[in-house]
Amino acid sequence: xxxxxxxxxxxxxxxxxxxxxxxTIEVQELVVKRILVKDDWEMTDxxxxxxxxxxxxxxxxxxxxxxxxxxxxxxxxVRKALEQGKHVVTSNKKMLATxxxxxxxxxxxxxxxxxxxxxxxxxxxxxxxxxxxxxxDDIMNFRGIFNGTTNYILERMYHEGKDFSEMxxxxxxxxxxxxxPSDDIDGFDVKYKVMLSxxxxxxxxxxxxxxxxxxxxxxxxxxxxxxxxxGYVCKLIGRGVRQEDSVSACVMPMFLKLDDMxxxxxxxxxxxxxxxxxxxxxxxxxxxAGSLPTAHAVVQNIIDIWKNQDSEINPKLPxxxxxxxxxxxxxxxxxxxxxxxxxxxxxxxxDTILTEKISLSxxxxxxxxxxxxxxxxxxxxx
Amino acid sequence: xxxxxxxxxxxxxxxxxxxxxxxTIEVQELVVKRILVKDDWEMTDxxxxxxxxxxxxxxxxxxxxxxxxxxxxxxxxVRKALEQGKHVVTSNKKMLATxxxxxxxxxxxxxxxxxxxxxxxxxxxxxxxxxxxxxxDDIMNFRGIFNGTTNYILERMYHEGKDFSEMxxxxxxxxxxxxxPSDDIDGFDVKYKVMLSxxxxxxxxxxxxxxxxxxxxxxxxxxxxxxxxxGYVCKLIGRGVRQEDSVSACVMPMFLKLDDMxxxxxxxxxxxxxxxxxxxxxxxxxxxAGSLPTAHAVVQNIIDIWKNQDSEINPKLPxxxxxxxxxxxxxxxxxxxxxxxxxxxxxxxxDTILTEKISLSxxxxxxxxxxxxxxxxxxxxx
Numbered sequence: 001x002x003x004x005x006x007x008x009x010x011x012x013x014x015x016x017x018x019x020x021x022x023x024t025i026e027v028q029e030l031v032v033k034r035i036l037v038k039d040d041w042e043m044t045d046x047x048x049x050x051x052x053x054x055x056x057x058x059x060x061x062x063x064x065x066x067x068x069x070x071x072x073x074x075x076x077x078v079r080k081a082l083e084q085g086k087h088v089v090t091s092n093k094k095m096l097a098t099x100x101x102x103x104x105x106x107x108x109x110x111x112x113x114x115x116x117x118x119x120x121x122x123x124x125x126x127x128x129x130x131x132x133x134x135x136x137d138d139i140m141n142f143r144g145i146f147n148g149t150t151n152y153i154l155e156r157m158y159h160e161g162k163d164f165s166e167m168x169x170x171x172x173x174x175x176x177x178x179x180x181p182s183d184d185i186d187g188f189d190v191k192y193k194v195m196l197s198x199x200x201x202x203x204x205x206x207x208x209x210x211x212x213x214x215x216x217x218x219x220x221x222x223x224x225x226x227x228x229x230x231g232y233v234c235k236l237i238g239r240g241v242r243q244e245d246s247v248s249a250c251v252m253p254m255f256l257k258l259d260d261m262x263x264x265x266x267x268x269x270x271x272x273x274x275x276x277x278x279x280x281x282x283x284x285x286x287x288x289a290g291s292l293p294t295a296h297a298v299v300q301n302i303i304d305i306w307k308n309q310d311s312e313i314n315p316k317l318p319x320x321x322x323x324x325x326x327x328x329x330x331x332x333x334x335x336x337x338x339x340x341x342x343x344x345x346x347x348x349x350x351d352t353i354l355t356e357k358i359s360l361s362x363x364x365x366x367x368x369x370x371x372x373x374x375x376x377x378x379x380x381x382x
Numbered sequence: 383x384x385x386x387x388x389x390x391x392x393x394x395x396x397x398x399x400x401x402x403x404x405x406t407i408e409v410q411e412l413v414v415k416r417i418l419v420k421d422d423w424e425m426t427d428x429x430x431x432x433x434x435x436x437x438x439x440x441x442x443x444x445x446x447x448x449x450x451x452x453x454x455x456x457x458x459x460v461r462k463a464l465e466q467g468k469h470v471v472t473s474n475k476k477m478l479a480t481x482x483x484x485x486x487x488x489x490x491x492x493x494x495x496x497x498x499x500x501x502x503x504x505x506x507x508x509x510x511x512x513x514x515x516x517x518x519d520d521i522m523n524f525r526g527i528f529n530g531t532t533n534y535i536l537e538r539m540y541h542e543g544k545d546f547s548e549m550x551x552x553x554x555x556x557x558x559x560x561x562x563p564s565d566d567i568d569g570f571d572v573k574y575k576v577m578l579s580x581x582x583x584x585x586x587x588x589x590x591x592x593x594x595x596x597x598x599x600x601x602x603x604x605x606x607x608x609x610x611x612x613g614y615v616c617k618l619i620g621r622g623v624r625q626e627d628s629v630s631a632c633v634m635p636m637f638l639k640l641d642d643m644x645x646x647x648x649x650x651x652x653x654x655x656x657x658x659x660x661x662x663x664x665x666x667x668x669x670x671a672g673s674l675p676t677a678h679a680v681v682q683n684i685i686d687i688w689k690n691q692d693s694e695i696n697p698k699l700p701x702x703x704x705x706x707x708x709x710x711x712x713x714x715x716x717x718x719x720x721x722x723x724x725x726x727x728x729x730x731x732x733d734t735i736l737t738e739k740i741s742l743s744x745x746x747x748x749x750x751x752x753x754x755x756x757x758x759x760x761x762x763x764x
Contacts, residue, residue: 014660018518018660023518023519023520023659024516024517024518024519026517026518027517027518123661123662123664124664125511125514125515125664128514129507129511132507132510132682133507134406135406135408135409135682135685136400136405136406136408136409136678136681136682136685137405137406137678138405259646259648260646261646261647261648261667263646264641264642264643264645264646265643266641266643269663273667276678277405278396278400278674278675278677278678279505279668279669279674279675279678280505280668280669280672280674280675281668281669282505282506282507282666282667282668282669283666283667283668284664284665284666284667285643285655285664285665285666285667286661286662286663286664286665287661287662287663287664290662292660292661292662293660293661293662295660296518296519296658296660296661299518300514300517300518303517303518
């Protein structure tokens with residue numbers, strides 16, 4: 001199998017290294033033929049090129065592995081690769097979650113496949129586990145700590161009593177968080193992963209904009225003080241729950257009890273749990289990012305293609321997000337707390353309420369109408 | 383694919399139910415043709431038979447699923463099935479760990495395979511995960527809470543300050559523990575699973591008798607008091623560590639720190655962790671027992687055979703167990719503690735020492751020579 005690699009950064013260089021090292025008999029079947037790089041200084045190997053067409057138009061290349069990140073030109077290159085009848089493996093959750101309707105249709109038309117284990121859960125074999133479980137079971141629900149950067153920030157704020165901005169700065173210094181941290185701290189990164197998980201778990205294509213998403217940008221030290229004083233930890237959780245004809249889907253901070261299995265997830269790890277009809281609950285923990293763990297997932301997908309082990313036999317159809325049945329108690333801190341008076345169970349701090357048990361759709365609608373840019377909301381585990 | 387089912391107890395009846403229910407298109411390819419039962423009252427279905435030859439000699443049956451438990455006649459039936467050119471799926475860890483050298487050789491000779499996902503980790507897709515990870519990585523080490531019964535006993539002793547014998551009695555009353563609880567509480571059940579994990583993880587066939595095994599039969603309330611007072615929890619852990627030409631392998635109670643991911647494993651769950659060269663650490667949590675989760679694993683293996691997805695391409699060769707490089711600090715409680723004087727770091731209770739950091743092979747040898755039937759040993763996490 002001849003592979004064309006788009007991108008030679010953190011993930012791409014890991015893929016190149018694993019395949020070049022030829023450590024197992026499966027990997028010995030793979031060859032990286034060409035590598036697309038951006039800058040002159042990256043042209044360190046005769047396989048490097050700065051022209052994507054050298055890969056996309058090469059009839060010898062069977063599989064294109066896209067590890068560039070960003071929407072464009074990644075999206076255009078992937079579309080062209082599929083149109084040329086090449087299988088695609090991508091680690092790019094943002095691009096895939098944004099364009100998967102179009103890309104899955106093109107792949108289908110050209111008899112090839114799109115694989116994305118590395119795009120959701122990094123090194124965790126989460127997508128592969130879903131594929132396997134689905135052979136026997138429907139997936140009733142899933143939830144996960146899908147983002148290491150926010151887990152790092154929340155853990156350190158919790159244990160060291162630090163401020164959000166200080167911890168974000170440190171995460172950026174360590175290279176965990178991007179210079180524009182919005183995708184991480186506003187929950188968009190987790191939203192992409194919830195959308196892709198629902199594709200595998202429930203065969204549905206959700207509208208990204210319909211997934212209720214609250215991040216941790218406005219979390220304060222005192223919110224974590226409340227957690228600590230009341231036997232909770234705070235985690236940013238992405239969730240999906242299969243309903244009759246729709247899917248409940250959301251991303252939001254949750255105050256979890258200390259004996260929740262998710263409570264002790266280490267700093268830079270991800271954990272994802274799902275529930276199958278006969279399997280019951282199963283959980284998967286691993287490194288959600290990093291060069292080699294993510295590259296490992298890309299190489300696994302390449303081997304899946306080589307072995308023709310694509311079990312995505314069910315069509316993926318658009319489905320509505322419906323959070324009317326997702327009931328919860330919410331911790332809401334806002335200067336406009338008086339506007340929540342009719343759903344307030346009690347005040348737990350200045351401007352801070354615990355709601356009665358209400359649906360997430362109602363909570364989200366109320367928050368939209370209140371229009372307080374500094375509002376912080378978290379669901380409180382019962 | 384036509385399946386013959388040996389046994390219709392907890393696991394076997396679950397397999398029958400999942401296949402009869404025909405919920406997914408993969409399962410719709412499977413048919414349970416005959417079911418071996420023991421007693422007259424079990425003959426509730428025209429597929430039932432009390433004569434194993436009706437299954438073993440039926441040329442239409444492609445796969446024999448053995449869910450009987452026990453060494454005999456399960457072992458003889460499995461051997462005969464393989465000799466008849468039938469693939470075998472088994473949930474019987476004791477039988478397989480005891481006879482796998484013989485059975486793998488017979489399977490190989492007749493061009494068929496033996497699958498055993500349900501024998502190790504029940505519903506957890508642990509064997510499948512190892513198969514997948516091994517396509518890219520060597521496995522450097524694994525460790526797991528492989529036994530729900532002992533986890534149940536230890537958790538309740540720890541949180542409720544109960545005695546061992548009381549909790550064992552309760553586990554037996556709930557059907558978690560057998561009337562003869564030795565396999566669980568003496569660590570043999572975990573030993574079988576460590577042996578089978580090493581087959582998948584390292585392609586080695588270890589001698590069961592060589593795996594250092596200490597159970598929890600002699601644990602006292604005061605041992606758990608020590609844990610609680612010093613920030614530990616106690617778990618029965620099975621482990622394997624790949625060495626140059628051998629494997630370190632053991633089963634023993636461990637005092638783990640509270641922030642260890644294993645510390646918050648719920649009552650009846652199993653958790654298993656492994657480390658791959660490029661994947662890094664990954665962990666898998668799920669129900670280690672129970673009718674449907676274990677049956678789910680059997681059905682998954684049947685689908686593996688149908689899809690011809692057997693990735694066990696490496697030969698399994700005998701290898702020595704060598705625990706000389708497995709260093710640890712040990713908590714040892716024995717009336718003969720004076721005999722450990724030269725390796726004692728300090729006393730932490732009456733007759734109870736913490737050792738200096740020594741090898742497990744030395745600790746095991748000393749304990750054997752001391753010959754105190756009531757001795758309790760646990761490794762203390764650093």
